Amino acid sequence: xxxxxxxxxLLLFILPCYAENYLLNGGQSSRIDYTMVQTIVPSTGVxxxxxxxxxxxxxxxxxxxxxxxxxxxxxxxxxxKRENKTDTRGNEIIKVTWINPRxxxxxxxxxxxxxxxxxxPLVIEAPFPVxxxxxxVRVYLAATKQVPADDPDxxxxxxxxxxxxxxxxxxxxxxxxxxxxxxxxxxxxxQYDAIYSIVTSRGNCQNYSHLAAALMxxxxxxxxxxxxxxxxxxxxxxxxxxxxTMRMGQGRHSWIEVYFSDLGxxxxxxxxxxxxxxxxxxRVEVGLDNEETVNDxxxxxxxxxxxxxxxxxxxxxxxxxxxxxxxxxxxxQQYGPRKLLFSPPxxxxxxxxxxxxxxxxxxxxxxxxxxxxYDEETIFGNLEFPEGIDFTNVRNQVEDTEDSMMVMRKNFLxxxxxxxxxxxxxxxxxFIAEDPLQLEKIGLALHKFGGNGQLWIELSExxxxxxxxxxxxxxxxxxxxNMDYSPGYSWVDFDFTQQNLIFSPGRYWLAxxxxxxxxxxWFFTYGKPVGPTDGTRYNTLxxxxxxxxxxxxxxxxxxxxxxx
Numbered sequence: 001x002x003x004x005x006x007x008x009x010l011l012l013f014i015l016p017c018y019a020e021n022y023l024l025n026g027g028q029s030s031r032i033d034y035t036m037v038q039t040i041v042p043s044t045g046v047x048x049x050x051x052x053x054x055x056x057x058x059x060x061x062x063x064x065x066x067x068x069x070x071x072x073x074x075x076x077x078x079x080x081k082r083e084n085k086t087d088t089r090g091n092e093i094i095k096v097t098w099i100n101p102r103x104x105x106x107x108x109x110x111x112x113x114x115x116x117x118x119x120x121p122l123v124i125e126a127p128f129p130v131x132x133x134x135x136x137v138r139v140y141l142a143a144t145k146q147v148p149a150d151d152p153d154x155x156x157x158x159x160x161x162x163x164x165x166x167x168x169x170x171x172x173x174x175x176x177x178x179x180x181x182x183x184x185x186x187x188x189x190x191q192y193d194a195i196y197s198i199v200t201s202r203g204n205c206q207n208y209s210h211l212a213a214a215l216m217x218x219x220x221x222x223x224x225x226x227x228x229x230x231x232x233x234x235x236x237x238x239x240x241x242x243x244x245t246m247r248m249g250q251g252r253h254s255w256i257e258v259y260f261s262d263l264g265x266x267x268x269x270x271x272x273x274x275x276x277x278x279x280x281x282x283r284v285e286v287g288l289d290n291e292e293t294v295n296d297x298x299x300x301x302x303x304x305x306x307x308x309x310x311x312x313x314x315x316x317x318x319x320x321x322x323x324x325x326x327x328x329x330x331x332x333q334q335y336g337p338r339k340l341l342f343s344p345p346x347x348x349x350x351x352x353x354x355x356x357x358x359x360x361x362x363x364x365x366x367x368x369x370x371x372x373x374y375d376e377e378t379i380f381g382n383l384e385f386p387e388g389i390d391f392t393n394v395r396n397q398v399e400d401t402e403d404s405m406m407v408m409r410k411n412f413l414x415x416x417x418x419x420x421x422x423x424x425x426x427x428x429x430x431f432i433a434e435d436p437l438q439l440e441k442i443g444l445a446l447h448k449f450g451g452n453g454q455l456w457i458e459l460s461e462x463x464x465x466x467x468x469x470x471x472x473x474x475x476x477x478x479x480x481x482n483m484d485y486s487p488g489y490s491w492v493d494f495d496f497t498q499q500n501l502i503f504s505p506g507r508y509w510l511a512x513x514x515x516x517x518x519x520x521x522w523f524f525t526y527g528k529p530v531g532p533t534d535g536t537r538y539n540t541l542x543x544x545x546x547x548x549x550x551x552x553x554x555x556x557x558x559x560x561x562x563x564x
Contacts, residue, residue: 020533021336022244023345024237026328028117028279032231033320038107038313040299042098045309047302049101054285054296055092056111056228061257062122063276063344064267066283067114076106089224089286093295115279119328119344122275126168126261130220137259139288140222146193146210146289147225149217153198158218168221168260170350172274173343175215177353179270180337183208185526187386187413192290205254205271205412206290212256212270213289222259226267227293228284229253230414231319235278237342239330242547245538248280248526250317251391251414252297254290255281271526272551274343297410313408314392340533340551369502372563374438381431381557382530385445385523390487391415416552417447417489417521421455421514427522428460428468428511428546429554430535436563439501442475442510443491445523445555448483453516455480457494459501460509466534467546468509473499480518489523491557502563510556524552 042049056068079096086092098105133141143149161178165171184202192206194214203211213223230248237244255277257265267277287293303309330342335352391414399407420427442457455478463469475494483492512522528535536550 019332019334019336020338020340021333022237022239022330022340022342023333024119024276024328024330024342025345026119026326028115028235028328029323029325030279030321031112031114031323032282033322034109034111034113034282035318036109036315037318038109038297038315039104040107041104041312042101042301043309043311044102045303045307046101046311047099047304047309049098049105049311050095050300051107052093052095052295052298052300053109055094056113056282056284057090057092059283061266062263063118064279064281065116065118066279069112069114071111072109074108074110077101077103087295089292091285091287091293091295113282115282117276117279119276121345121347122263124167124169124260124263124346124348126263128162128165128168128171128219130168130222130261132261133222133259137222140224140259141217141220142288143214143217144289144291146206146291147213147217148194149214151195151214151218154194154214155218157198158215161215162219164351167349169346169348171219172216172221172258173350174353175219176212176268176270176274177337177341179208179212179215180272180339180341183211184529185271186384186529187416187525205269208270209254209256210289212268216258224257224259224265225287225289225293226255226257226283226285227252227287227290227296228255229282229317231280231282233280233319233321233324235280235324235326235328236548237328237330239332242549244330245548245550246278247418247550247552248278249414249416250319252410252412253281253414254293254412257286272340272342274341275346276342276344294409299408301406302404303406310398310406311408312393316392339528369436369504369563372436374436374502374561374563376562376564377560378435378437378562379557379559381443382525382553382555383557384529385489385525385555386413387445387490388486388488389413415523416526417523418550418554419519420512420522421451421518421520424541425538426511426513427538427554428509428536429556430462430466430507430509430531431556431558432507432531433503433505433558436502436504437558438561438563439473439496439503439558440560441493441495441497443493443557443559444512445489446492447489447521447523448480448485449519449521451480451517451519453480453514453518454478455492455494455512455514455518455520458511458513459496460511462507462509466507466532467537468511473501474513480516480520489521489555493559523555524550525555526552528553 081097162171232250234247457475
């Protein structure tokens with residue numbers, strides 16, 4: 001039986017943690033041609049079909065700007081009615097109606113947007129508590145079901161975080177730091193309101209937005225909810241010891257804008273961006289919460305009496321970056337959250353909450369690996385992902401309203417995955433074994449699109465600098481033609497039982513290797529739900545040092561027997 005660790009004795013180390021706050025300098029400038037195609041197929045029982053859209057507007061802020069041109073909304077079958085209106089939040093809404101639709105309808109949205117993100121020092125002098133707000137801004141202090149800014153627990157947390165703040169930026173960054181450190185991203189939470197997020201510390205983009213809005217509004221800071229889209233085009237940020245590769249899923253997204261008296265409205269993505277969003281965001285709709293920002297993409301229909309008329313719906317997005325310039329660098333700070341947070345430099349009075357790293361404890365001699373009994377089944381890793389979901393057909397559940405109108409709203413479930421069998425690159429994910437482990441299998445959340453060849457996992461030790469080191473084991477092979485093809489992502493397990501591996505507690509790496517020409521994606525989760533911030537990496541033919549660090553975490557599972 002092969003033992004991975006020290007010879008004869010098991011040594012246990014406690015690794016130090018550090019602040020993961022990065023100040024960004026530079027900018028992004030892109031011209032983007034965007035196309036969304038919706039295919040709507042009504043059944044014979046549908047009487048009237050109604051779909052609403054929101055027209056993206058040109059927008060300006062101190063850090064993010066979008067200029068929208070050439071917006072076109074066309075249909076394969078022209079609707080009988082078309083209404084245009086602007087609501088109280090300034091959203092330009094188009095509502096179209098088909099009467100007695102009998103065939104498939106394609107709706108195509110096309111636009112060009114020029115997006116700039118500029119990350120230069122921001123001077124913020126707005127005092128706290130916030131003073132003298134106009135009525136059109138004050139409305140964004142309102143409490144709602146999703147943003148319960150008047151809830152006693154929300155008020156208590158907001159006061160605890162901001163009681164010593166003298167400037168608005170200080171209050172905002174304390175709230176955001178708390179959210180980044182206390183929340184864990186999941187794609188399919190059971191609820192989307194701020195209270196659910198506080199109780200469970202879990203949520204998707206809607207939860208992050210609602211929680212940030214609730215805490216800031218409770219502190220008297222106006223916040224509005226933004227709905228839009230993110231694009232999957234990656235970009236790189238240089239920092240002292242390597243490169244961050246940033247990437248979002250392509251689809252619907254929710255974020256916030258915070259009002260400062262001296263800056264106006266400034267965008268934030270509470271998942272990990274402060275005072276900006278990247279130019280891979282397209283801003284569409286504004287509201288008090290995500291129950292109000294429902295106009296874009298809502299599908300409604302009525303049915304003939306005695307029928308069960310319904311619809312089938314599919315939505316695809318195609319994007320072409322006709323120009324794309326990125327020049328971003330990052331500098332790590334000694335203050336801020338333990339999880340990743342990116343921000344432009346700020347000139348303001350605020351408290352630098354110094355995160356004091358725990359010192360690495362000296363190695364402690366425990367027992368020989370042979371002295372343990374390995375009979376307790378264990379499974380750990382980044383385990384949660386939407387298994388088996390066809391992302392082109394995902395919508396919220398249909399609601400039957402009191403006036404017999406069926407309503408289907410947009411969904412924020414997006415496909416977050418990486419094409420990991422591209423030639424010349426290899427992807428690796430770290431995992432930390434907290435106990436002696438007899439390894440049996442490692443599973444990855446994969447989707448096979450096609451191709452041919454073989455897949456396997458290479459298991460490496462950590463090189464001591466947070467990168468993959470020497471390869472210590474390889475799994476059995478998986479033939480691509482023997483892998484089931486199914487919609488969405490599922491666990492693909494790689495076998496290690498033939499090698500009788502036992503290894504000591506510590507940090508290890510798993511990398512997906514292949515031969516042939518497989519086309520395979522590996523699902524990932526925003527942020528770092530389980531592992532350290534530098535725990536997802538890739539190398540290239542021209543850089544075998546694993547210097548490229550990814551800001552997300554792949555979904556994986558480690559299976560075996562724990563020593564006791």
